[in-house]
Amino acid sequence: MAKYPVVIYGASGYTGMLIMDWLIDQDIPFTAVGRSAARxxxxxxxxVVRLESARYDIVEVNHNVEELSKVFQGSKVVCNTVGPFVNFGLTTVEACLRAGCHYIDTTGEQGFIRNARDQFGELFRQAGLLLSPSLAYMYTYSEIAAELALETPGVDALETAALSRGPRTGAAGVTVGSTASIFELFRSPQCYLWENEMMEHPSGTSFNITSPDFMQPVFSLPWGGTALPIYMERDPRVRSCVSAVGFYDNNVMRLVHGIGEKWETEYKDLPVEQQDGVIAQLVESTTPAMPPRERTTLQRTVDFAIGRGQLAAVRATVRGITPYIATGAIQAAAVIRLLDDDMQAVGFASGCKAFGHRYLLGFLEQRGLARATVEEL
Known part of the structure; x- marks a missing residue:
């Protein structure tokens, strides 16, 4: 049984510890949960920063519904960072439902998000609980931009992009967990919303995104489709939504694109066990260790949404820094509202729909992590 109202599951991981940083900053006690208490x-x-001033507990647990639900009991919200979520996420969601606590996470894996919605969304709603995947930089910033664009009357079609400075030697890069999730995307359809129907991106899809923030187009990928088309699928304001992700200062995205093409030609039809081995090898070769903490002078981001209607056109941009640190802040912002029972939605809902995009943007702006602009086109 959890000693404190907030559980961080996957507490020994990079993102889990950044969430702890923000909870400590907000003086929110937490229970750190994972497979190894010693780790x-x-x-x-x-x-973890300022650990000496924190109130926390550490619990070791195996990853199954029975044990997790017992550990989660007594808490009010679980922040889940254990991925790939398509492999492990539904177990944690079910455990939260059994324990009677809200569920939030950091993933944009469409397959998991869709399954969580379809299997548990209504059950969470009936229980008065929130089920909200994708509370993380890469999805929440784009969603904030999309919601800002939708404030313009007549906008019903969205194109969004999350563009960040990619990993380099000596700078914080992509975490082990994120890398595993990225390569898992090769096994799943990557979808976008088009005229109120979910459509699958053709194999090998890429984008050359032109932004006034950069001299050259940014090579970008669907990145599994991202969470945004799923959240917009049942939004009556939106007919179409296409999302992309790109790193703007290196060749990482072209490397990922090349691996994706190789997957289609060499690995797609292998047995699942052999595919597992391929993914494990890819993760080990590309992300052998946990990266260092981000630096505000290095990690910069530009997320934007272009919104269009019959006669309306608008561009909303959210510029930011340190995306992993920002993810910890977004999780803390959600926790604050959940502890206060201050939600605009229960059941399956995005962070912006559950807490309000203006609240999340304000939380980030006040802490120097983001700044938004909106211009008519």
């Missing part, structure tokens, strides 16, 4: 304690001592 959690070691990593917290090494990585």
């Amino acid at each position: 959690i304690k070691e990593m917290m001592a090494e990585r």
Whole structure:
């Protein structure tokens, strides 16, 4: 049984510890949960800021519904960072439902999000609980931009992009968990919303995105489709939504694109066990260790949404820094509202629909993590 109202599941991971940083900053006690209590304690001592002033507990648990639901009991919200979510996420969602607590996470994996919605969304609604995947930089910033664009009357079609400075030697890059999730996307359809229907991106889809923030087009990918088309699928304001992700200062996205093409030609038809081995090898070769903490002078982001209607056109842009640190802040912003029972929606709902895009943007702006602009086109 959880000692404190907030649980961080996957507490020894990079993102889990950044969430702890923000909860400590907000003086919110938490229970750190994972497979190894010793590993959690070691990593917290090494990585978590202001740990000496924190109120927390550490719990070791196996990943199954029965054990997790017992650990989650007594908490009010679980922040889940254990991925790939298509493999592990539904177990955690079900455990939260059994324990009677809200569920939030950091993933944009469409297959998991769709399954969580379809299997558990109504059950969470009936229980008065929130089921909200994708509370993370890469999806929430784009959604905030989309919601800002939708404030313009007549807008019903969205194109969004999340563009960030990619990993380089000596700078914080992509975490092990994120890399595993990225390569898992090769096994799943990547969808977008087009005229009120979910459509699958053709194999090998890429975008050359032109932005006034950069001299050259940014090579970008569907990135599994991202969470946004799923959240917009049942929004009566929106007919179409296409989302992309790109790194703007290196060749990482072209490398990922090349691996995706190789997957289609060499690995797609292999047995699942052999595919698992391929993915494990890819993760090990590209992300052998946890990256260092981000630096505000290096990690910069530009997320935008172009909104169009019959006669309306608008561009909303959210510029930011340190996307992983921002993810921790977004999770903390959600926790604050959930602890206060201050939600605009229960059941399956995005962060913007559950808490309001203006609230999330304000939380980020007040802490120097983001700044938004809107211009008519």
